[in-house]
Amino acid sequence: MYEDDNITCTPKRCVLTEVTNSSSYVSPNANLKLLTNVALQYPTPPPSAVQRKEKFLNLYPLHGIGTVEIQLDTTAxxxxxxxxxxxxxxxxxxxxxxxxxKRKNTxxxxxxxxxxxxLKMLKKQGESLRLSEVLRGRAxxxxxxxxxxxxxxxxRFLMLFLVEPHNTLINLEMAVRVLIDTSNKYKTVLSVxxxxxxxxxxxxxxxxxxNVFISIGLIEKVSGNLILKKPVFKYVGPYKPKKADKVMVATPSPITPLAVLDSQQRASSCPVYAGKSKRKLEFTTPTTSRELKLGISTPPHTPSHKWDEILLVADMELTRINNGVML
DNA sequence: AGTTCCCGCCAACGT
DNA sequence: ACGTTGGCGGGAACT
Structure with a gap:
């Protein structure tokens, strides 16, 4: 993937004099200037910013190079x-x-x-956090x-996909509602x-x-969604969560977000952000955590129907709206 | 007019 | 102090 992918067509090739209407000889330096000017006459690709991530992954691919050091400044x-x-x-x-x-800048x-x-571990953690239920406003x-x-x-965003049946569509609005704890213990009531x-x-x-997840092939943006105008994403990564067993449609039970739900959170269930050092937040490495065999004994089949997926998303949206209304 | 994402201020943390 | 990380939101650039 190169950034000039954006250029839809290659400009017609022509001699310099054709575009500059100067036929006399010019010095190499002047030539360079001319070329630059000429180049500016053609549509320039957008200042590749979206491709930053791709560029990075181009430099440091997921596979193929072993373990290498990255210097942030030089890479930048x-x-x-x-x-x-x-x-x-x-x-x-x-x-x-x-x-x-590893260390500063490295x-x-x-x-x-x-x-x-x-990914397996993330799924486990997602289950511990009861994200499936959170999605439906039940936790x-x-x-x-x-x-x-x-x-x-x-x-956590990724956990949502892992915890749900495969092919579940998730949109960002919904993810934020689910993942961002809006309760602020200090009664600093935020204005609307x-x-x-x-x-x-x-x-x-x-x-x-x-976008990063897309770049590393974990999720895909599903476009052309007729029901929801906002983009939705689906998991396409390597480790398939589980076979979609009969996509169930969440019951649209409007619930009070925080009132009903008093938190009996156990810290043990989310090792993700264990560690109390302010900045030093190590993300748990699989090596240290005991072996987790995920007993996914979900044989079922029923390849999920597209409409079921859409229904599910729509339903979640509904739930979300319901919740929102009651904020 | 809404969606997507670039950009940079500046605070929090480390040295 | 000063350097490094990174939270965060305005607003530009795209549909």
């Missing part, structure tokens, strides 16, 4: 992006265990070697840590528009995350 330079943007990418990748923070790149195992949202939010958000801004902000984060 070679990608032609500011360093700040490197964090956006690497934090998400780190949350997927593709890289570990990450160790593992690529996708640990991905499968990690309290897990508390969100205050640090490493991008990484945690990324992990504050909540609004916060929500939008989180959706922005999720866009970044989703």
């Amino acid at each position: 330079a070679s990608l032609g992006v500011e360093k700040r943007r490197m964090y956006d990418i690497i934090n998400i990748l780190e949350a997927m265990q593709c890289a570990v923070h 990450y160790l790149w593992h690529g996708g070697s640990r991905l499968n195992g990690f 309290p949202k897990p508390p969100t840590p205050k640090h490493k939010t991008l990484g945690v958000l990324a992990q 528009e504050q909540q609004e801004r916060q929500h939008k902000s989180k959706v922005r984060r999720l866009y970044d995350i989703a």
Whole structure:
């Protein structure tokens, strides 16, 4: 994937004099200038920013290169992006265990070697967090840590897919509602528009995350959705959660988000953000956690019907709206 | 007019 | 102090 993919057609080839209407000889330097000017006459590809992630993964592919060190500053330079943007990418990748923070400015790149195992663990954690139920408004949202939010958000976003039947469609709005704990223990009641801004902000984060996930082939954007105007995503990654057993349509039970649900959260159930050092949030490595054999004994078949999927999403939307109304 | 995402301020943390 | 990370939201760029 190269960034000039955007150029839909190659400009017709012609001699310099044809475009510059100058026929006299010019020095190489002047020639260069001319070329630059000429180049500017043609449609330029958009300042490849969306492709930052692709560029990065081009440099550090998921497979093929072993374990290598990544220097943030030099990588940023070679990608032609500011360093700040490197964090956006690497934090998400780190949350997927593709890289570990080694020391200042340095990450160790593992690529996708640990991905499968990690996905299994994420699924486990997603179950511990009862995300399936949270999705349907039947369980309290897990508390969100205050640090490493991008990484945690990324992990939990992925958990949603892993915990649900395969091919479940998830949209960002819904994910944010589910994943972001809006309860602030300090009665600093956020105004409606504050909540609004916060929500939008989180959706922005999720866009970044989703794009990285797309880049590493974990999810796909499902376009042409006629029912919901917002984009929905589906999991297409390596480790298939489970065979879709009969897509069940969640009961649209409007529930009171936080009132009904008093949290009997157990910290033990979410090792994701264990560790209390403010910044130092290690994401649990599969090596340290005891072996988790996932007993997915879900044989069923019934290849999920597209409409069932859509219904499910629509239903979740409904639930979401219901919840929203009662905020 | 809404969706998607770029960009950079600046705070929180580390040294 | 000063450098490194990264939360966060305005608003540009795209539909």
